[in-house]
Amino acid sequence: MTVLLAALFLxxxxxxxxxxxxxxxxxxxxxxxxxxxxxxxxxFALQAPDVALSELAxxxxxxxxxxxxxxxxxxxxxQR
Amino acid sequence: MNRRxxxxxxxxxxxxxxxxxxxxxxxLPRFGEPSEQYGPAVNRLGPALRHVSNxxxxxxFDFRGIDTLGEEFMLLGAxxxxxxxxxxxxxxxxxxxxxRLPGRQVIGRAESTILICRLFSPAIMLFGLYMALHAMVTPxxxxxxxxxxxxxxxxxxxxxxxxxxRRLIASxxxxxxxxxxxxxxxxxxxxxxxxxxxxxxxxxxLGTFRDVFSGGLMLVTNAGVGLAVTGGFGMLFLEFLEExxxxxSEDTR
Numbered sequence: 001m002t003v004l005l006a007a008l009f010l011x012x013x014x015x016x017x018x019x020x021x022x023x024x025x026x027x028x029x030x031x032x033x034x035x036x037x038x039x040x041x042x043x044f045a046l047q048a049p050d051v052a053l054s055e056l057a058x059x060x061x062x063x064x065x066x067x068x069x070x071x072x073x074x075x076x077x078x079q080r
Numbered sequence: 081m082n083r084r085x086x087x088x089x090x091x092x093x094x095x096x097x098x099x100x101x102x103x104x105x106x107x108l109p110r111f112g113e114p115s116e117q118y119g120p121a122v123n124r125l126g127p128a129l130r131h132v133s134n135x136x137x138x139x140x141f142d143f144r145g146i147d148t149l150g151e152e153f154m155l156l157g158a159x160x161x162x163x164x165x166x167x168x169x170x171x172x173x174x175x176x177x178x179x180r181l182p183g184r185q186v187i188g189r190a191e192s193t194i195l196i197c198r199l200f201s202p203a204i205m206l207f208g209l210y211m212a213l214h215a216m217v218t219p220x221x222x223x224x225x226x227x228x229x230x231x232x233x234x235x236x237x238x239x240x241x242x243x244x245x246r247r248l249i250a251s252x253x254x255x256x257x258x259x260x261x262x263x264x265x266x267x268x269x270x271x272x273x274x275x276x277x278x279x280x281x282x283x284x285x286l287g288t289f290r291d292v293f294s295g296g297l298m299l300v301t302n303a304g305v306g307l308a309v310t311g312g313f314g315m316l317f318l319e320f321l322e323e324x325x326x327x328x329s330e331d332t333r
Contacts, residue, residue, distance in 0.1 A: 049219035057227035
């Protein structure tokens with residue numbers, strides 16, 4: 001295992017732990033997006049570009065957006 | 081159950097499971113040394129049998145095409161479920177105005193944001209199209225291309241705001257893409273049967289190796305996935321963003 005892979009695995013573990021330890025939902029969404037980005041880099045380094053592309057679009061754009069919208073919708077309907 | 085009991089239970093479970101975890105972990109193949117024969121076999125046979133250079137596409141759209149058909153309809157079912165649950169919850173009228181929390185400062189979009197979104201949104205969609213079209217030769221494919229196109233749509237939302245976005249995105253078009261893509265995939269499976277072959281048998285001419293239009297029937301199934309994923313994710317974004325708009329009553333208030 002190269003230094004690059006070891007560093008990326010460590011980053012994945014750190015950012016994943018960051019997602020769990022972030023308690024404020026909106027910040028947690030961004031922590032999740034960071035985790036998705038790091039996972040994308042890991043998949044790319046492991047020579048799985050197809051998976052990396054899916055993870056990049058779904059993990060860092062689609063899923064965080066859906067969470068953010070859900071949080072906004074909760075706030076809007078609570079105010080009503 | 082208080083905190084001490086929970087920690088005790090966690091420790092007990094850990095002690096009980098450790099031997100099993102250890103046994104499985106030490107029996108795993110070493111990192112970077114796959115023992116599976118499937119991958120090398122596909123890499124050896126794929127170019128000769130299907131004339132494509134992206135083996136992931138060959139597996140997804142041909143060798144294990146029936147699995148992808150199942151996933152395709154899983155996506156269709158999930159999107160349909162989300163649309164059924166969300167649509168109409170905030171009214172059907174197209175007031176197209178984002179809801180605002182009272183007392184919250186409204187910060188307009190910076191011109192640089194609008195510029196960057198207008199520049200990059202079409203470029204990203206074009207890149208998604210490129211990725212979907214080149215499924216047979218380079219990494220990516222219908223799913224990745226479709227998701228990238230959909231994220232380009234999101235950038236349009238960031239740049240134009242809810243009102244402009246709502247005006248640009250037509251939900252019937254997205255629905256037609258989603259359903260039409262899934263239908264195209266199913267038809268690509270059924271058509272060879274009408275010609276006397278097996279389900280999803282690759283009856284079309286395979287083309288030349290490393291050419292964009294190689295792979296025969298895979299081109300059709302890939303296009304089906306690309307259309308369905310573009311429409312499906314676009315639909316999902318639209319229905320979710322609908323949740324943040326103001327209803328008619330708030331608008332007139």
